[in-house]
Amino acid sequence: MRANDPFARLPEAASFTVTSTTVQDGAPWPPEQFSGAFGVAGGKDVSPQLSWDGAPEGTKSYAVTVYDPDAPTGSGFWHWAVADIPATATELPEGAGDDTGSGLPGGAFQLPNDARAARFIGAAPPAGHGPHRYFVVVHALDVDAIGVPADATPAVLGFTMSSHTLGRAVLTATAETPA
Incomplete structure (x- = not known):
C-alpha cells in the first residue's frame, strides 16, 4: 500500500507552478536522476532543473525539497533539501x-x-518494490531566512517551514527498479 500525498496533512498554502526541463509531472525520472551513490546503473545523482512562477505575494524566500514517501523505511526518504533561496x-x-x-x-x-x-x-527504489513517487516541492516562505542550521535534517526544515509557508508548488516524478 502506498502513502497518500505527504503534503495533504500540512497547513493549507496557496499553490503556484513549478516546471522542469528534466522531468515532466507524473513522468519517470531520466537515468541521470537515479542514484549512482546507491549503485543504480546509469545513475548520476544529478538534481533536476526547476523553474517556478506565480508565488504568493509576500514571498521572501524559497526552499526546495525532494521526498520519496514510498521508500521502505517507515518514514520515507528525503533526497534533497535546499533552504534560504532568495x-x-x-x-x-x-x-x-x-x-x-x-x-x-x-x-x-x-x-x-x-x-x-x-x-x-x-532515486534508488529497491528492485521489485514497485513504483515510487518523488515529490519535488518549491516552498514559498514569509521569511528571508528559515533559521535552521546547515546540519539540520529535512524533517526539521519541514517542521520549521510549516508556520512560514505561503505557497507550495509540487511536481511529482516516478521511478521503479524491475525485479
Missing part, C-alpha cells in the same frame, strides 16, 4: 545540487539528506 530566484539549473551546491543562488544552502550528504541523491 525570493528573486525563480530557477535552479540541472546539477545545482552537486557536492558544492555550485548552481545555487547566493545565500542558499543544502541540508543533509537521508543518506547524510548535503547534496541531491537520486
Whole structure:
C-alpha cells in the first residue's frame, strides 16, 4: 500500500507552478536522476532543473525539497533539501545540487539528506518494490531566512517551514527498479 500525498496533512498554502526541463509531472525520472551513490546503473545523482512562477505575494524566500514517501523505511526518504533561496530566484539549473551546491543562488544552502550528504541523491527504489513517487516541492516562505542550521535534517526544515509557508508548488516524478 502506498502513502497518500505527504503534503495533504500540512497547513493549507496557496499553490503556484513549478516546471522542469528534466522531468515532466507524473513522468519517470531520466537515468541521470537515479542514484549512482546507491549503485543504480546509469545513475548520476544529478538534481533536476526547476523553474517556478506565480508565488504568493509576500514571498521572501524559497526552499526546495525532494521526498520519496514510498521508500521502505517507515518514514520515507528525503533526497534533497535546499533552504534560504532568495525570493528573486525563480530557477535552479540541472546539477545545482552537486557536492558544492555550485548552481545555487547566493545565500542558499543544502541540508543533509537521508543518506547524510548535503547534496541531491537520486532515486534508488529497491528492485521489485514497485513504483515510487518523488515529490519535488518549491516552498514559498514569509521569511528571508528559515533559521535552521546547515546540519539540520529535512524533517526539521519541514517542521520549521510549516508556520512560514505561503505557497507550495509540487511536481511529482516516478521511478521503479524491475525485479
